[in-house]
Amino acid sequence: MSIWHQRWDENRIGFHRSLANPALTEHWSKLQLDTSSHVLVPLCGKTLDMHWLSQQGHRISGVEFVEKAVIQFFEDWAKIPNQVSVNNGEKFTAENINIYQADFFKIEPDDAPFSAWYDRAALVALPPSLRTLYVEQLLALTTADAKGLMVTFDYPKEEMKGPPFALSDHDVEHFFGPSFEIERLQFTDLTEEEDRELSRCSLSVFMLTKR
Ligand SMILES: C[S@@+](CC[C@H](N)C(=O)[O-])C[C@H]1O[C@@H](n2cnc3c(N)ncnc32)[C@H](O)[C@@H]1O
Numbered sequence: 001m002s003i004w005h006q007r008w009d010e011n012r013i014g015f016h017r018s019l020a021n022p023a024l025t026e027h028w029s030k031l032q033l034d035t036s037s038h039v040l041v042p043l044c045g046k047t048l049d050m051h052w053l054s055q056q057g058h059r060i061s062g063v064e065f066v067e068k069a070v071i072q073f074f075e076d077w078a079k080i081p082n083q084v085s086v087n088n089g090e091k092f093t094a095e096n097i098n099i100y101q102a103d104f105f106k107i108e109p110d111d112a113p114f115s116a117w118y119d120r121a122a123l124v125a126l127p128p129s130l131r132t133l134y135v136e137q138l139l140a141l142t143t144a145d146a147k148g149l150m151v152t153f154d155y156p157k158e159e160m161k162g163p164p165f166a167l168s169d170h171d172v173e174h175f176f177g178p179s180f181e182i183e184r185l186q187f188t189d190l191t192e193e194e195d196r197e198l199s200r201c202s203l204s205v206f207m208l209t210k211r
Pocket of ligand 1: 004005015046102104
């Protein structure tokens with residue numbers, strides 16, 4: 001059982017928020033997307049950010065491998081989703097939101113490629129050894145002109161064992177620089193606010209444009 005299945009089993013889902021993420025609502029319009037853009041949400045959990053994105057007119061496809069998270073998303077929304085099997089997963093759909101219950105690294109979504117993506121607590125949830133694969137999968141699942149909004153977290157790596165795993169500016173440049181234009185939209189120092197034993201920590205929001 002993965003640490004994530006265990007966390008969902010034990011309801012240790014402190015990452016889940018009861019409102020749409022302020023980084024999303026503040027910065028999403030800067031991507032200047034058509035409302036027809038189809039948005040991929042990797043490692044989506046049961047985030048309400050998918051509702052916010054769908055209210056902007058987008059079609060959404062989340063990917064989450066814990067069944068409980070997917071079921072709770074639709075239960076909380078009071079919808080009974082349509083369910084079909086796809087390659088390497090199950091696809092649940094209600095209105096314009098699909099959630100693939102699947103491993104992000106194995107899923108073959110039947111509605112790819114996506115023209116945009118939103119990553120909050122996705123890349124930083126993965127161990128650093130999976131970062132190259134994550135970026136490769138993003139590249140494979142998105143259109144040539146795709147844009148993404150990514151919310152990251154950084155702290156001195158030696159001070160905490162993730163998740164969340166620290167993602168430094170250098171990491172962002174290393175993993176995304178070769179294939180994306182990178183623009184930082186926000187930097188917030190959270191050292192005083194975060195209830196963790198960290199000598200510094202910060203949140204950043206990046207706009208990534210495929211080139
Ligand atoms: C930190 S949570 C963030 C969830 C969501 N993005 C949010 O903001 O609430 C990371 C989620 O990724 C899921 N996850 C981790 N590895 C995964 C993988 N390889 N494929 C699909 N989901 C995965 C976990 O079950 C967990 O729900």
